[in-house]
Amino acid sequence: MTPMSLIRGDRVRLGVVGAGNIAAMNVAGYLDHDCCDVVAVCDPVEDRARAAAAAWGATAVHTDLAALLADDSLDAVEILTPTHLHHDHVLAALAAGKHVSVQKPIANTVEEARAMGAAADRAGLVLRVSECFRHYPPIEKAKALMAEGAIGKLSNIRIRTIVGQTDSAFQANLTADGYVWRLNALSPRGHLFDDMVHKYAMALWLAGQDIVSVQAIVRRRDLFFEPCAAIFEYEDPALLGSMEVSYAPKMWLRSRYYGADEFIEIQGDEGFLQVTRATGELLDHPPLVLYRGDETGPTTVGFTGLDADWATGFRRSSAHFVDALLEGTPAAMTADESVKVLQLCFAVYEAGNTSRPVDPRTITGSVTPTGWANW
Ligand SMILES: NC(=O)c1ccc[n+]([C@@H]2O[C@H](COP(=O)([O-])OP(=O)(O)OC[C@H]3O[C@@H](n4cnc5c(N)ncnc54)[C@H](O)[C@@H]3O)[C@@H](O)[C@H]2O)c1
Numbered sequence: 001m002t003p004m005s006l007i008r009g010d011r012v013r014l015g016v017v018g019a020g021n022i023a024a025m026n027v028a029g030y031l032d033h034d035c036c037d038v039v040a041v042c043d044p045v046e047d048r049a050r051a052a053a054a055a056w057g058a059t060a061v062h063t064d065l066a067a068l069l070a071d072d073s074l075d076a077v078e079i080l081t082p083t084h085l086h087h088d089h090v091l092a093a094l095a096a097g098k099h100v101s102v103q104k105p106i107a108n109t110v111e112e113a114r115a116m117g118a119a120a121d122r123a124g125l126v127l128r129v130s131e132c133f134r135h136y137p138p139i140e141k142a143k144a145l146m147a148e149g150a151i152g153k154l155s156n157i158r159i160r161t162i163v164g165q166t167d168s169a170f171q172a173n174l175t176a177d178g179y180v181w182r183l184n185a186l187s188p189r190g191h192l193f194d195d196m197v198h199k200y201a202m203a204l205w206l207a208g209q210d211i212v213s214v215q216a217i218v219r220r221r222d223l224f225f226e227p228c229a230a231i232f233e234y235e236d237p238a239l240l241g242s243m244e245v246s247y248a249p250k251m252w253l254r255s256r257y258y259g260a261d262e263f264i265e266i267q268g269d270e271g272f273l274q275v276t277r278a279t280g281e282l283l284d285h286p287p288l289v290l291y292r293g294d295e296t297g298p299t300t301v302g303f304t305g306l307d308a309d310w311a312t313g314f315r316r317s318s319a320h321f322v323d324a325l326l327e328g329t330p331a332a333m334t335a336d337e338s339v340k341v342l343q344l345c346f347a348v349y350e351a352g353n354t355s356r357p358v359d360p361r362t363i364t365g366s367v368t369p370t371g372w373a374n375w
Contacts (some may be wrong), residue, residue, distance in 0.1 A: 003328075004328030006099065006126060012322050014059075015040040015068050015098070017089060018080035019052035021178040022103070025311055026080060026130065027056055029318025036197050036322045042068040044307040065089060069096035076325060078318070079103065082181040085196075087112040090127065094119045098125040101321045103330075105197045105345070106338035108188055109366045111305045117335025128321060128331035129338040132277065133198045134205060136313035138287040140271045142266060143206060150290055151268025152263070157232075157241040158208055158265040159199045162282065163225055164251040166259030183224055188366040192245070194372045197357055199243055199262070200344040206266060209235045211344055211360055215340060218352030221247050224354055230348050243348075251258035255280035255311055262280065270294070 007013075014022065021040055043049035053061045062068040068077070070090060077101040079089050085236035087107045093100045100120070106129050107113040116319055120127035133139055146154065181187060181299045182194055205314065216230035225247050232241035253261055260279030261286035266273040271292035276285040286302030293299070324331035333341070340360070346367035353370050 006325045006328050009075075010035065010292075013039050013073055014076045014326050015071065015074045015321075015344075016056070016058070016080065017042045017065060017068065017077050018053070018082075019043040019045075019048045020080065020082075021174045023080045024050060024055075025132075025314040026078060026103070026318055028080065028311065029315035030322065032054060032315060033319050035080045035324045035326055040068050040071060040074060051319055052134055062372065064091065065092060069098065072097075075226050076126075076321070077309065078101065080232055080305055082178075082186070084108050084181060084186045086167065089118060089204060090116045091119055095169045096125045097123070097125070100323055101128055101130050101318075104131055104201070104338070105193060105342060106335065107342070110339060110342055110346070110364050112161075113335065117339065120335060126321075126325060127330050127335050128324070129175075129176040129333045129335070130200050130314075130317045130321070131333045132310075132317050134313075134332055135204055135316035136308075136310065137316075138275045139202065139206075139264065139278070139313075140310055141288055141303060141306060142264070142275055145273060145290060146206070146266065148270070150271055150292065151266065151273055153200065154207065154268050156237055156239070156265075156267040157203060158267075159202055159241070159243045160263040160265075161196070161199060161243075161245045161260060162248060162251075162253070163245065163260045164248040164253040164256075164280075166253060166280070168255050168257060168259070168291060171259060182275055186348070188349075188368050190220070190369065192218065192225050192226045192228055192348060192369070194224065195260075196228075196243070196245065196348075197341055197345055199350075201337070201341045202264060203232060203243060204337070204344065206264075207234055207241065209239070211235075211241065211347075213357045213359055214344065214347040214351045214352040216348045216359050218349060218369050220369065222249065226369065227351070228348065230351070251284045253280050254318075255282075255345075272363045277308055278313075280324030281308075285329075291301050308333050308368065311332035 046190040213233040262278035264275040287308035
């Protein structure tokens with residue numbers, strides 16, 4: 001046990017709450033970690049809980065969250081339940097004295113998210129939101145290069161998401177009930193809330209400063225997809241950002257996971273960084289490219305050796321939580337950061353609804369895009 005450890009022993013004893021579609025991706029990093037034991041699983045669908053526990057070597061199987069939380073030997077929980085349940089589940093876990101990692105989006109409303117952070121502070125426990133994009137090696141490397149000054153002073157961040165089709169085994173094996181709560185009134189909806197929170201998190205984390213104004217056009221397409229073009233003004237007026245989501249339902253793209261891919265372009269006054277993939281593998285480019293140019297000529301570096309498997313971001317995010325508990329180091333993303341991500345998300349919906357610029361810092365509650373039936 002290190003002197004700064006936040007747990008009693010020298011291994012993290014973890015309970016997993018929710019064994020649905022995304023659980024295996026998250027739990028892989030806990031199973032891989034030398035100092036973590038996945039000891040308990042809870043899901044109200046008993047067969048699902050049993051199958052997951054068997055796959056992960058967990059000895060305790062529960063269908064009731066209170067029963068899992070009553071286990072005093074657990075140090076921490078990973079909450080992988082539908083987003084509308086995060087608030088209640090996180091508060092229950094904190095009240096039971098567990099450190100908490102919860103999936104994105106942190107909650108359905110800004111107030112719930114703030115209450116979760118405040119409860120963790122009061123309890124002196126860790127609450128972090130697992131943000132897999134932040135631990136995806138090409139994006140992490142881009143951030144490190146920016147910190148080293150590789151592109152000079154930051155002037156523009158452009159984040160682009162393409163939604164297409166895939167025949168990946170991952171997509172084919174998703175259970176449909178995992179989509180019901182995303183599409184009905186249990187969610188602020190739709191895709192910009194559910195998935196784009198990753199990209200909002202990147203827009204804030206890569207810049208290292210707040211966004212103070214958002215303008216956006218949000219459209220509605222099949223299922224819950226929402227083509228979008230949004231522009232961001234940051235605190236520093238010299239820094240601008242944009243986010244686009246395009247929808248290509250007849251375009252199959254290479255992906256081992258969902259039928260989507262992402263591109264991030266980061267412009268500085270001395271150079272340019274391009275992350276050329278994330279969820280998918282649409283292009284045969286190096287996953288990260290650095291371009292620098294000065295009076296002596298251009299230099300282009302393709303970082304071909306990076307691990308660009310999207311699943312690696314999940315594994316590393318889980319490992320990061322365990323390391324934070326063992327070493328007493330900060331665990332990303334914090335509740336405060338996650339509140340800002342949520343406000344940015346709702347600011348895009350609000351700007352789309354009103355055709356007016358919106359300051360994300362003024363957002364409270366939640367915002368639903370127009371055009372969604374209330375069922
Ligand atoms: N990081 C990512 O890229 C990523 C991807 C997908 C989903 N997610 C997030 O993960 C969470 C789960 O998403 P999903 O797609 O796996 O959903 P899902 O509906 O497939 O899984 C949720 C699971 O939680 C279980 N559950 C419901 N109530 C419960 C309770 N009281 N106690 C324990 N378990 C309970 C359900 O039975 C189900 O098995 C969501 O917040 C979602 O936004 C993140």
